[in-house]
Amino acid sequence: MSIEEKFDTLFKALGHRTRRQILDLIKDGPKTTGALCETLSDLDRCTVMQHLSLLEKAGLVVVERRGRERWNHLDALPIHDVQKRWIGPYAAHAIAVLGDMEKMAEIDASPAGAADKSDA
Structure with a gap:
């Protein structure tokens, strides 16, 4: 199999x-x-x-x-295999995306980020 x-x-x-x-x-x-x-x-x-x-x-x-x-x-080993193949990597990807979004929100909320937008 x-x-x-x-x-x-x-x-x-x-x-x-x-x-x-x-x-x-x-x-x-x-x-x-x-x-x-x-x-x-x-x-x-x-x-x-x-x-x-x-x-x-x-x-x-x-x-x-x-x-x-x-x-x-x-x-439970087969369930652990599912976690290693899908859940862990997908969770890591989701955390990275959320981290990037958080950084972008912080930049947009900072005075320097707001000044950059007003210059445009």
């Missing part, structure tokens, strides 16, 4: 509110599938398992089997 296909799968996994809710439920520690089904009581077990399967395929959930129990652990 190419890196772009991995990101497609990741964004598909993050695109559904139930899957994001599952990630929120396991971020503080692993939960069994049964515990997740109890919490998501409006969904049947098969539906929860389908959501977990997609999260696992996206690399967001790592499954550990202990006897008959299936423990679901969060793997």
Whole structure:
């Protein structure tokens, strides 16, 4: 699977509110599938398992089997990859643009900047 296909799968996994809710439920520690089904009581077990399967395929959930129990652990590394590729660089760009705008506003508000405009 190419890196772009991995990101497609990741964004598909993050695109559904139930899957994001599952990630929120396991971020503080692993939960069994049964515990997740109890919490998501409006969904049947098969539906929860389908959501977990997609999260696992996206690399967001790592499954550990202990006897008959299936423990679901969060793997936040794919989310960190999104942050490194898009969020960090875009935020840095936005901060630079806002910094430039702030400098221009300060120049315009300064007496020298106002004098330059009156000369025009």
